[in-house]
Amino acid sequence: MRLSVIVPALDEGETIAATLARLQPLRGRGHEVLVVDGGSRDDTRARAAALADRVLQAPRGRARQMNAGAAQAAGDLLWFVHADTLVPPDADRLLVAALAGRGAAWGRFDVRLSGRRPLLRLIGRLMNLRSRLTGIATGDQGLFVSRELFGRVGGFPDLPLMEDVELSRRLRRELRPLCLRQRLVTSSRRWKQRGVLRTVALMWYLRAAWALGVPAQRLAARYE
Numbered sequence: 717m718r719l720s721v722i723v724p725a726l727d728e729g730e731t732i733a734a735t736l737a738r739l740q741p742l743r744g745r746g747h748e749v750l751v752v753d754g755g756s757r758d759d760t761r762a763r764a765a766a767l768a769d770r771v772l773q774a775p776r777g778r779a780r781q782m783n784a785g786a787a788q789a790a791g792d793l794l795w796f797v798h799a800d801t802l803v804p805p806d807a808d809r810l811l812v813a814a815l816a817g818r819g820a821a822w823g824r825f826d827v828r829l830s831g832r833r834p835l836l837r838l839i840g841r842l843m844n845l846r847s848r849l850t851g852i853a854t855g856d857q858g859l860f861v862s863r864e865l866f867g868r869v870g871g872f873p874d875l876p877l878m879e880d881v882e883l884s885r886r887l888r889r890e891l892r893p894l895c896l897r898q899r900l901v902t903s904s905r906r907w908k909q910r911g912v913l914r915t916v917a918l919m920w921y922l923r924a925a926w927a928l929g930v931p932a933q934r935l936a937a938r939y940e
Contacts, residue, residue: 717791717792717793717811717815718747718748718792718793719747719792719793719811720747720748720750720785720863721748721749721797722782722785722794722795722797723749723751723764723768723796723799724752724754724778724781724785724796724798725756725760725764725799726753726776727758728758728799729763731799731903732763732764732767733763733767734802735799735802736749736751737767738802738804739803740767741806742805742807742808743769747808748770748789749767750768750769750770750785750789751768751770751799752771752772752781752782752784752785753772754774754777754778754780755773755775755776760799770788772784772785778855778879779875779876780872782796782871782872782879783871783872791863792863793815794861794862795858795860796858797900798855798858798902800902800903801902801903802900802901802902803858804898804900807825807898814894814896815894820893821864821890822859822860822862822865822891822894823895824853824854824895824896825858825896825899826844826895826896826899827843827857827899827900828840828899829901829903829904829907830902831904831908835912836904836912839912843856843857844895851893852884852888853880853884853893854880854881854884855880856902859883865887865890869883869886869890870886875932876932876933876936877922877932877939878922881923881926918938918939921938922935922938922939
């Protein structure tokens with residue numbers, strides 16, 4: 717099984733090198749890493765060039781960037797990793813071993829927010845528990861899906877926000893996700909910038925509003 721790791725990026729010059737450095741062992745074992753830039757105004761593309769198989773360009777928007785990467789990917793399994801996320805160096809072996817013989821075609825990892833604050837650790841645990849109960853994965857959790865299933869459900873919907881939640885819903889109709897307990901470490905910068913409790917409240921509001929039918933465009937404006 718060959719993996720295509722797809723990393724959407726926008727102005728991630730400060731984080732992209734560390735993210736891609738963790739993916740080099742996978743490249744050494746024959747998997748590919750694609751960075752899809754959405755129009756960065758910093759040195760993201762230059763920093764990524766030496767650490768990725770290809771650096772692609774696509775219209776701004778995480779869903780559009782990830783779909784563009786999937787369209788160019790050569791692997792059997794698509795793995796979407798955010799540009800501020802650190803993965804285990806043996807993540808490919810974990811994926812192959814977990815998928816073998818289980819009939820699963822999509823899933824995600826557990827996540828831990830960076831930093832030592834106990835509240836951030838608790839939030840990470842609650843995110844993983846919620847995902848396990850609902851069968852919904854978020855982008856921070858490193859969503860992976862077989863190329864065949866991704867194409868069957870139409871890829872990521874063209875939304876400015878909630879594209880990961882909506883894709884999870886589509887995939888869940890086909891089969892339940894595989895929830896790996898190994899953890900990715902994702903940056904807690906947005907939690908620190910906005911305030912931890914304020915960010916929790918905002919995320920709850922956005923998910924509730926989306927469930928009630930509020931358009932993604934309005935939610936994206938609120939998020940920004």
